[in-house]
Amino acid sequence: MxxxxxxxxTGYSGKNMIAMSMGKKFQKMGLNVGYMKPVGVMPKEIDGKLGDEDAFFVQEVLGLSEDPSKVTPVLVDQDFKVKAFRGQCEDLLPVIKKNYQDISQDKDVMIVSGSGSMYSGKYCGLDGVSVVEALNLNAVVIDRFNKELNYDYMTVLKDSLGDRMLGAILNDIPPYFNEEINSMLAPFLESKGIKILGIIPKDPLMGAIKVSDLAKRLGGKIISAPDKADKVVENFIIGTMQVENFMLHFKKSKRSAVIVGGDRSDVQLVALEGNAQCLILTGNLYPNDIILxxxxxxxxxxxxxxxxTYAVAREMDTLLSRHKLRDxxxxxxxxxxxxxxVDYQYIKETFDLKW
Structure with a gap:
């Protein structure tokens, strides 16, 4: 198996997306796939059963129905952290190992998702490196581009995991960075024994968010055209400048929300006529009747x-980089x-999989 x-x-790097995608791919190849997320940080109860929110979602996508308490035997809440910081954290790796053995009995492939980064949970001995070693797994490490790649981190991980590090997936890579990856970073990492399993390009849709979800996350209220709240926002522009300058910047932005003061009807009108995805009016100010x-x-x-306006812009920046995969x-x-x-041929040959 x-x-x-x-x-x-780092956190918010695309673990759920890659776990689901690889799981579905293996299923289409005729392999029996199991899933586990040993440590959950988003406790949620469904039908009287407590589990991790992301784990529930991934199981649903993969068509699996294992007991949530087995899929995520460790749920981190505030009480858990308090005990751990007081030195009262028991050794939970044997519990994780037992549940892994139960779930994996008849499986060809087991997908095991981490939480946060590979070293998250180190304070209680439940970090990714420890879990990989305890369950005898092969680690696929995602590195999401955010101004640069974490190549130092990956070399440290390679030192820690050795042959257990199957390879790295570089995620959210903008087009302009491909040359640097191909000419320098990929050869460097592979010289350190880190196989590049895949390079996933940056795609605006993957960071997009529905207007309805955006309103909830910003603590706002949709006051006009609520029937169009399923529109998708991919980026945003701030409408604090003069109208002429705003028009110049706005023309370059597609599928954008426009963040603008509630008293700036001039910018609001330009944004509406320019077919913005939505307006976000700040300062708790209603627009005039013409705008409505x-x-x-x-x-x-x-x-x-x-x-x-600037507080909303900061929140928007965070939302678009961390919005959960749900649609x-x-x-x-x-x-x-x-x-x-992803280089599935390499995985097939390395583990002699049959499909």
Missing amino acids: LGLYIGST TRSEVLGIPIIMVRDD VIKIQHGSQLVNSA
């Missing part, structure tokens, strides 16, 4: 929030991106 641990150099009417006519939702369209699109990038 092949056991794959999906870890990462045009919003309804054009089918462009308006979200009203209490915070100031069917994003799952399908993400799977295509992952599975067209």
Whole structure:
């Protein structure tokens, strides 16, 4: 049986997307796939059973129905952390190992998802490196591009994991960075024994968020065109400049939300006529009747929030980089991106898989 641990150099790197995509790919190849997330940090109860929110979701996508308490035997909440920091954290690796053995009995492939980074949970002995070693897994480490790649981190991981590190997947790579990867970073990493299993290009849709979800996350209220709240926002632009300058920047932005003060009707009108995905009006100020009417006519939702423009912009930046993978369209699109990038032939030959 092949056991794959999906870890990462940082949180919010695409572990769920890659776990689901690889799981679905192996299933299509005729392999019996199991899934586990040993340590959960998002406790959630469904039908009276407590588990991890992400683990519930991944199981649903993969069509699996294992007991949540076996899939995620360790749930980290505040009480858990308090005990751990007081030195009262018991050795939970044997519990994880027992549940892994139960789930994996009849499986060809086990996908095991990490939480946070590969060293998250070190304070209680439940970090990814420890789990990989305890369960005798092969680690796939995701490194998501954020201004640069964490090549130092990956070399340290290689030293820690040795042959257990199957390879790295570089995620969210912008086009302009491909030359540096191909000419320098990939050869460097492979010289250190780190196989590049795939390079996944940056795709705006993967960081997108629905207007309805955006309103909830910003603590705002949709005050116009609520029937169009399923529109998808890929980026944002701040409308604090003069109208002429705003128009210049706005033309370059596609599928953008426009964050603008509730009293800036001039910018609001330009954004509406320019077919913005939505307006986010700050300062808890209602727009005038002309803006509301045009919003309804054009089918462009308006979200009203209490915070100031720059506070909302900071929150938007975080949301678009960390928004959870939940929409069917994003799952399908993400799977295509992952599975067209991952070197499955290498995995097949390395582990002598039959499909």
